[in-house]
Amino acid sequence: GQNIDQPTEMTATEGAIVQINCTYQTSGFNGLFWYQQHAGEAPTFLSYNVLDGLEEKGRFSSFLSRSKGYSYLLLKELQMKDSASYLCAVGYNTDKLIFGTGTRLQVFP
Amino acid sequence: GAVVSQHPSWVICKSGTSVKIECRSLDFQATTMFWYRQFPKQSLMLMATSNEGSKATYEQGVEKDKFLINHASLTLSTLTVTSAHPEDSSFYICSARVERTSGSYEQYFGPGTRLTVT
Numbered sequence: 001g002q003n004i005d006q007p008t009e010m011t012a013t014e015g016a017i018v019q020i021n022c023t024y025q026t027s028g029f030n031g032l033f034w035y036q037q038h039a040g041e042a043p044t045f046l047s048y049n050v051l052d053g054l055e056e057k058g059r060f061s062s063f064l065s066r067s068k069g070y071s072y073l074l075l076k077e078l079q080m081k082d083s084a085s086y087l088c089a090v091g092y093n094t095d096k097l098i099f100g101t102g103t104r105l106q107v108f109p
Numbered sequence: 110g111a112v113v114s115q116h117p118s119w120v121i122c123k124s125g126t127s128v129k130i131e132c133r134s135l136d137f138q139a140t141t142m143f144w145y146r147q148f149p150k151q152s153l154m155l156m157a158t159s160n161e162g163s164k165a166t167y168e169q170g171v172e173k174d175k176f177l178i179n180h181a182s183l184t185l186s187t188l189t190v191t192s193a194h195p196e197d198s199s200f201y202i203c204s205a206r207v208e209r210t211s212g213s214y215e216q217y218f219g220p221g222t223r224l225t226v227t
Contacts, residue, residue, distance in 0.1 A: 030213065030214075031213060033215075035218075040200075040221070040223070041220060041221065042202050042218040042219055042220045042221045043153070043202075043218050044218070045215065045216075045217070048213075048215065050213065087152060087153070091213075091214070094214065095141065095206050095214040095216075096143070096155060096158070097143075097155070097216060098155070099152040099153045099154075100152060101151065101152045102151075102152045
């Protein structure tokens with residue numbers, strides 16, 4: 001079956017670093033995506049990993065270990081606007097995505 | 110680039126009526142679009158894959174006769190919720206598939222349509 005796990009909620013303070021973990025067990029794998037979703041809005045693309053290792057993009061970095069079925073999203077220098085849900089998604093069947101339940105991050109001043 | 114729009118952004122309808130939601134790729138052509146549904150505090154669930162010029166493929170458990178999908182052009186896919194019931198109230202999001210230069214695919218999401226059935 002398809003299973004993607006993320007923590008439900010996390011909190012952090014402005015300026016801090018937070019790591020959001022994602023573990024997955026899927027029947028296929030074409031890459032791992034991270035999306036940011038503010039309440040009532042559509043997801044916006046953050047990162048894509050298909051090979052093991054760390055991908056850095058500004059304040060956001062994403063890591064993938066395919067052998068462990070594990071990824072994390074690292075957010076540095078947190079800002080209030082980073083309060084949102086972060087969705088881990090696995091690509092399968094060429095172009096489909098299966099989403100995790102999302103992690104709701106609250107950033108406090 | 111790769112902007113996807115949806116219309117309407119929200120709609121309220123009475124139980125038993127039908128509602129049509131449009132998904133458009135504004136600055137690119139999309140042979141494949143996806144329709145998702147998201148209930149409050151839950152993640153996105155794929156409902157169906159919409160292919161231009163052919164029948165949509167539905168995920169297990171999604172009633173194809175209730176959720177009619179039409180992808181008549183390379184920039185427009187529509188989802189019609191027929192005989193809507195309160196349990197169909199949800200956030201419906203479409204996405205368009207874009208091929209990366211590496212050969213892999215990425216999805217760009219529309220802003221979503223909030224459907225409330227009374």
